[in-house]
Amino acid sequence: MPSRVLLISPNRCSVPDPVFPLGLAHLGTALRQAGHQVRWHDALVASPPLEALLSEFQPHLVGISLRNVDNVLLRTQEVYFEELHSLCSRIRRIARCPIVLGGSGFSIFPEVLLRWSGADYGICGAGEEPLVSLIEALESGSDGGAIPGLVFSANGAVRLNPPRWLKPALPLTDDDLPAEVVSYYLKTTGTLNLQTQRGCSFRCCYCTYPLIEGRAHLRRPPEEIADDFAQAARLGARCLFVVDSVFNSSPRHVQETCEAILRRNVRLPWACFLRPQALNADL
Incomplete structure (x- = not known):
């Protein structure tokens, strides 16, 4: 019902x-x-x-x-x-x-x-x-x-009851983004946000992310993430923030995600949380 x-x-x-x-x-x-x-x-x-x-x-x-x-x-x-x-x-x-x-x-x-x-x-x-x-x-x-x-x-x-972290975030459609709410954030900051993965396997003593999202990295497909970038650009976002605890938890995830965004030809500035470790010239 x-x-x-x-x-x-x-x-x-x-x-x-x-x-x-x-x-x-x-x-x-x-x-x-x-x-x-x-x-x-x-x-x-x-x-x-x-x-x-x-x-x-x-x-x-x-x-x-x-x-x-x-x-x-x-x-x-x-x-x-x-x-x-x-x-x-x-x-x-x-x-x-x-x-x-x-x-x-x-x-x-x-x-x-x-x-x-x-x-x-x-x-x-x-x-x-x-x-x-x-x-x-x-x-x-x-x-x-x-x-x-x-x-x-x-x-x-x-x-x-002990939580269970089994899946990454679901993809969003326009029906899941109330127009009046999106309009407020676009007018005040020009920024929307998205999540490419949940969970964090690192053990930083100050951080609550593993408590909130679990310790397994649950990653979304790169093409699905690129769709979100395209959606944000279409809605009028001037910037996109990736809210992952650490976006570059996996070099492969970063590379495949960035390549998918490039294939979609989305020209949208974006930001994220990064670890200096594991960064290289290609990334």
Whole structure:
């Protein structure tokens, strides 16, 4: 049975730049492919107030993506999770439906943030398959207690099922990129983003990427990545940022991806995170 799912990006941080909520787009792709109806609410985008959207859309489930926990600045620290509790309360005053937390920030502290927010469920790690499975379980009357990555309350305690990282990000179509949201980020920064691979096998002591995405590098096909570059250029992006933890985790991946982009003749500036190690003249 198709469900109405509202996806919320509560992120209000615009320093140094506002960042397009790519995770919501990939969630929306998985939900749409499963036959569900998806709407977005981005706190940075001028759109109908949340309460008005909830009343009009009447969602069967609300998903909230917490991108960051704080700004990682010791001298001027700012945290971004404090409004989760009030946000869940605002939702519950209008929509009597399950609330599910997720996102990279949530995946670092899933048990604590589920308790703090008062949400019904959370998903740790990649959310596409677990969220679709959770909706199916709720529709069938099951508790979904065996879903990988699910965070839930049971017998007074918060439990976390071990996440499972099996697939790279799904390719996006224009249907997965709400025009009003894309337009905001193109007007403010001119930049969109994409992910060519998930996971990181490196063991940097300061980094949370392996916790969020797993330690296996799950890479997308080069031609599929080139399609995303072409799509971003067609939408009017002036720059594209590759959000991989380390784009050059594999010289072969870098070479094949760049060659695919060249074959598409996409003339679009782009940036990424790189390791100095393994760079050579060809790359």
